[in-house]
Amino acid sequence: MRQANRIRVSVFSFLPAVGAALWAHRVSQFALAVILLSAGSSGCGARNRGADQLSSARQVYFVRHSEREWEGEDPPLTERGRARALALADTLRDAGITAIITTQWKRTRDTAKPLAEILRITPEIVPVYEGQARENGRAVAAAVRRHNDGIVLVVGHITVTGVISALGGPTLPTICDNVFSDLFQWTPALGEFGLVHFHYGKSENISPVCRLTAPQREQRN
Numbered sequence: 001m002r003q004a005n006r007i008r009v010s011v012f013s014f015l016p017a018v019g020a021a022l023w024a025h026r027v028s029q030f031a032l033a034v035i036l037l038s039a040g041s042s043g044c045g046a047r048n049r050g051a052d053q054l055s056s057a058r059q060v061y062f063v064r065h066s067e068r069e070w071e072g073e074d075p076p077l078t079e080r081g082r083a084r085a086l087a088l089a090d091t092l093r094d095a096g097i098t099a100i101i102t103t104q105w106k107r108t109r110d111t112a113k114p115l116a117e118i119l120r121i122t123p124e125i126v127p128v129y130e131g132q133a134r135e136n137g138r139a140v141a142a143a144v145r146r147h148n149d150g151i152v153l154v155v156g157h158i159t160v161t162g163v164i165s166a167l168g169g170p171t172l173p174t175i176c177d178n179v180f181s182d183l184f185q186w187t188p189a190l191g192e193f194g195l196v197h198f199h200y201g202k203s204e205n206i207s208p209v210c211r212l213t214a215p216q217r218e219q220r221n
Contacts, residue, residue: 057144060167061095061153062160062184063088064175065107066201074106080202081111084180087201089114091183097121098150101143103128108155115153128157133174137162170195179204 066088067081077085092115100116100123102108112123126143128136140163144152154163161172164184170192175182181201187194 057147057152057188058149059096059151060144060164060186060188061092061097061151062164062186063111063153063155063200064158064160064180064182065105065111065155067180068107076106077110081107081180084201085111085114088112088183089118091198091200092153093118096151097153099124099147099152100155101126101140101152102155103140103157105157108157112153112155123155133159133162134166137166141166164195 066084069075158175181199183198
Protein backbone atom coordinates (compact mmCIF):
# COMPACT_ATOMS: atom_id res chain seq x y z
CA MET A 1 0.00 0.00 0.00
CA ARG A 2 1.12 3.54 -0.74
CA GLN A 3 1.38 6.65 1.43
CA ALA A 4 0.21 4.82 4.52
CA ASN A 5 2.06 4.70 7.84
CA ARG A 6 1.44 1.52 9.76
CA ILE A 7 0.90 1.61 13.48
CA ARG A 8 1.35 -1.88 14.82
CA VAL A 9 1.47 -3.32 18.30
CA SER A 10 3.20 -6.68 18.45
CA VAL A 11 1.34 -9.34 20.36
CA PHE A 12 4.41 -11.54 20.45
CA SER A 13 6.69 -9.42 22.65
CA PHE A 14 6.87 -12.28 25.11
CA LEU A 15 8.54 -14.66 22.64
CA PRO A 16 12.22 -13.83 23.38
CA ALA A 17 11.80 -14.91 27.02
CA VAL A 18 9.94 -18.04 26.04
CA GLY A 19 12.51 -18.84 23.37
CA ALA A 20 15.38 -18.43 25.84
CA ALA A 21 13.74 -20.76 28.34
CA LEU A 22 13.05 -23.37 25.70
CA TRP A 23 16.61 -23.14 24.42
CA ALA A 24 17.93 -23.65 27.92
CA HIS A 25 15.90 -26.81 28.24
CA ARG A 26 16.89 -28.01 24.73
CA VAL A 27 13.32 -28.24 23.49
CA SER A 28 13.09 -29.15 19.82
CA GLN A 29 11.62 -26.86 17.16
CA PHE A 30 8.71 -29.22 16.83
CA ALA A 31 7.84 -28.89 20.50
CA LEU A 32 8.12 -25.11 20.23
CA ALA A 33 5.66 -25.09 17.34
CA VAL A 34 3.21 -27.19 19.34
CA ILE A 35 3.50 -24.86 22.34
CA LEU A 36 2.90 -21.74 20.26
CA LEU A 37 -0.02 -23.32 18.45
CA SER A 38 -1.62 -24.31 21.73
CA ALA A 39 -1.11 -20.84 23.18
CA GLY A 40 -2.66 -19.20 20.14
CA SER A 41 -5.65 -21.53 20.23
CA SER A 42 -6.35 -20.99 23.91
CA GLY A 43 -5.75 -17.23 23.90
CA CYS A 44 -7.55 -16.27 20.71
CA GLY A 45 -9.92 -19.13 20.00
CA ALA A 46 -13.14 -17.52 21.16
CA ARG A 47 -12.49 -14.28 19.31
CA ASN A 48 -11.38 -16.02 16.11
CA ARG A 49 -14.37 -18.34 16.11
CA GLY A 50 -16.65 -15.32 16.33
CA ALA A 51 -14.87 -13.62 13.44
CA ASP A 52 -14.99 -16.75 11.30
CA GLN A 53 -18.72 -17.10 11.89
CA LEU A 54 -19.51 -13.48 11.11
CA SER A 55 -17.29 -12.54 8.18
CA SER A 56 -16.23 -14.64 5.22
CA ALA A 57 -14.30 -11.78 3.60
CA ARG A 58 -10.54 -12.29 3.43
CA GLN A 59 -9.75 -8.69 4.35
CA VAL A 60 -11.75 -5.53 5.01
CA TYR A 61 -10.70 -1.87 4.92
CA PHE A 62 -12.71 0.79 6.75
CA VAL A 63 -12.61 4.57 6.29
CA ARG A 64 -14.77 7.52 7.13
CA HIS A 65 -15.71 9.73 4.20
CA SER A 66 -13.38 12.63 3.36
CA GLU A 67 -13.85 16.26 4.44
CA ARG A 68 -17.25 17.61 3.41
CA GLU A 69 -19.15 20.86 3.36
CA TRP A 70 -21.22 21.55 6.48
CA GLU A 71 -24.30 23.05 4.88
CA GLY A 72 -27.10 21.26 3.12
CA GLU A 73 -28.95 17.98 3.58
CA ASP A 74 -26.49 15.97 1.49
CA PRO A 75 -23.34 18.09 1.21
CA PRO A 76 -20.50 17.32 -1.22
CA LEU A 77 -16.83 17.01 -0.41
CA THR A 78 -14.68 20.09 0.03
CA GLU A 79 -11.59 20.68 -2.09
CA ARG A 80 -9.53 19.08 0.66
CA GLY A 81 -11.97 16.18 0.77
CA ARG A 82 -11.64 15.59 -2.96
CA ALA A 83 -7.86 15.56 -2.58
CA ARG A 84 -8.17 13.00 0.21
CA ALA A 85 -10.41 10.82 -1.96
CA LEU A 86 -7.64 10.79 -4.58
CA ALA A 87 -5.14 9.90 -1.85
CA LEU A 88 -7.34 6.98 -0.79
CA ALA A 89 -7.39 5.74 -4.37
CA ASP A 90 -3.61 5.97 -4.57
CA THR A 91 -3.24 4.19 -1.22
CA LEU A 92 -5.51 1.24 -2.03
CA ARG A 93 -5.24 0.85 -5.79
CA ASP A 94 -2.86 -2.11 -5.39
CA ALA A 95 -4.52 -3.61 -2.30
CA GLY A 96 -6.57 -6.11 -4.32
CA ILE A 97 -9.95 -4.54 -3.51
CA THR A 98 -12.76 -6.62 -5.02
CA ALA A 99 -15.80 -4.78 -3.61
CA ILE A 100 -16.64 -1.31 -2.31
CA ILE A 101 -19.51 -0.52 0.05
CA THR A 102 -20.79 3.00 0.73
CA THR A 103 -23.89 4.56 2.25
CA GLN A 104 -26.49 6.52 0.31
CA TRP A 105 -24.92 9.86 1.21
CA LYS A 106 -22.95 11.75 -1.42
CA ARG A 107 -19.88 12.25 0.76
CA THR A 108 -19.28 8.51 1.07
CA ARG A 109 -19.95 7.85 -2.60
CA ASP A 110 -17.64 10.66 -3.70
CA THR A 111 -14.89 9.44 -1.36
CA ALA A 112 -15.02 6.01 -2.97
CA LYS A 113 -15.45 7.25 -6.54
CA PRO A 114 -11.79 7.72 -7.62
CA LEU A 115 -10.81 4.23 -6.46
CA ALA A 116 -13.97 2.69 -7.90
CA GLU A 117 -13.23 4.24 -11.29
CA ILE A 118 -9.62 3.00 -11.28
CA LEU A 119 -10.69 -0.54 -10.37
CA ARG A 120 -13.86 -0.46 -12.48
CA ILE A 121 -15.98 -1.47 -9.51
CA THR A 122 -19.58 -0.37 -9.02
CA PRO A 123 -19.95 0.40 -5.29
CA GLU A 124 -22.73 -1.28 -3.37
CA ILE A 125 -24.91 1.24 -1.53
CA VAL A 126 -26.23 0.31 1.92
CA PRO A 127 -28.68 2.89 3.35
CA VAL A 128 -28.03 4.08 6.91
CA TYR A 129 -30.24 6.16 9.17
CA GLU A 130 -29.57 8.77 11.83
CA GLY A 131 -29.98 7.56 15.40
CA GLN A 132 -29.61 3.88 14.43
CA ALA A 133 -25.85 3.34 14.70
CA ARG A 134 -26.10 -0.27 15.86
CA GLU A 135 -28.63 -1.23 13.20
CA ASN A 136 -26.59 0.57 10.55
CA GLY A 137 -23.47 -1.34 11.57
CA ARG A 138 -25.29 -4.64 11.28
CA ALA A 139 -26.67 -3.76 7.84
CA VAL A 140 -23.24 -2.88 6.47
CA ALA A 141 -21.74 -5.97 8.11
CA ALA A 142 -24.32 -8.12 6.34
CA ALA A 143 -23.25 -6.61 3.02
CA VAL A 144 -19.60 -7.37 3.77
CA ARG A 145 -20.40 -11.02 4.55
CA ARG A 146 -21.81 -11.52 1.08
CA HIS A 147 -18.37 -11.07 -0.49
CA ASN A 148 -16.92 -14.52 0.09
CA ASP A 149 -13.13 -14.52 0.25
CA GLY A 150 -13.04 -10.97 -1.13
CA ILE A 151 -11.17 -7.83 -0.12
CA VAL A 152 -13.73 -5.18 0.74
CA LEU A 153 -13.54 -1.42 1.28
CA VAL A 154 -16.23 0.13 3.50
CA VAL A 155 -16.66 3.91 3.28
CA GLY A 156 -18.89 5.14 6.09
CA HIS A 157 -19.30 7.83 8.71
CA ILE A 158 -17.91 8.47 12.21
CA THR A 159 -19.60 5.25 13.34
CA VAL A 160 -17.89 3.09 10.70
CA THR A 161 -15.88 1.51 13.53
CA GLY A 162 -19.14 -0.11 14.64
CA VAL A 163 -19.05 -2.26 11.52
CA ILE A 164 -15.75 -3.74 12.69
CA SER A 165 -17.28 -4.94 15.96
CA ALA A 166 -20.45 -6.10 14.15
CA LEU A 167 -18.22 -8.38 12.07
CA GLY A 168 -16.54 -9.88 15.13
CA GLY A 169 -13.58 -7.52 15.40
CA PRO A 170 -12.53 -5.34 18.34
CA THR A 171 -14.77 -2.62 19.75
CA LEU A 172 -13.45 0.87 18.95
CA PRO A 173 -14.75 4.36 19.75
CA THR A 174 -16.42 6.38 17.04
CA ILE A 175 -14.14 8.58 14.96
CA CYS A 176 -13.72 12.18 16.11
CA ASP A 177 -15.59 14.87 14.18
CA ASN A 178 -12.43 16.50 12.80
CA VAL A 179 -10.62 13.27 11.88
CA PHE A 180 -10.74 12.01 8.29
CA SER A 181 -7.40 10.25 7.83
CA ASP A 182 -8.12 7.02 9.73
CA LEU A 183 -7.80 3.83 7.70
CA PHE A 184 -8.39 0.47 9.35
CA GLN A 185 -7.35 -2.85 7.83
CA TRP A 186 -8.88 -5.94 9.40
CA THR A 187 -8.16 -9.59 8.70
CA PRO A 188 -11.18 -11.54 10.05
CA ALA A 189 -9.28 -14.82 10.43
CA LEU A 190 -7.04 -13.17 13.06
CA GLY A 191 -9.91 -11.83 15.18
CA GLU A 192 -9.07 -8.85 17.39
CA PHE A 193 -5.37 -9.27 16.65
CA GLY A 194 -6.00 -8.78 12.93
CA LEU A 195 -6.64 -5.02 13.08
CA VAL A 196 -4.05 -2.57 11.74
CA HIS A 197 -4.49 1.22 11.95
CA PHE A 198 -3.11 3.54 9.27
CA HIS A 199 -3.37 7.21 8.35
CA TYR A 200 -3.56 8.32 4.74
CA GLY A 201 -3.62 11.61 2.88
CA LYS A 202 -2.81 14.97 4.44
CA SER A 203 -2.20 14.72 8.18
CA GLU A 204 -4.33 16.47 10.78
CA ASN A 205 -3.82 17.94 14.23
CA ILE A 206 -5.53 15.15 16.16
CA SER A 207 -6.27 15.65 19.84
CA PRO A 208 -5.08 12.73 22.03
CA VAL A 209 -8.04 13.42 24.32
CA CYS A 210 -10.41 12.90 21.42
CA ARG A 211 -8.67 9.64 20.57
CA LEU A 212 -9.17 8.29 24.08
CA THR A 213 -12.61 9.59 24.94
CA ALA A 214 -14.60 9.73 21.69
CA PRO A 215 -18.12 8.64 22.70
CA GLN A 216 -20.33 6.27 20.78
CA ARG A 217 -22.20 9.03 18.98
CA GLU A 218 -25.23 8.44 16.80
CA GLN A 219 -24.74 11.19 14.19
CA ARG A 220 -24.17 10.25 10.56
CA ASN A 221 -21.34 12.79 10.14
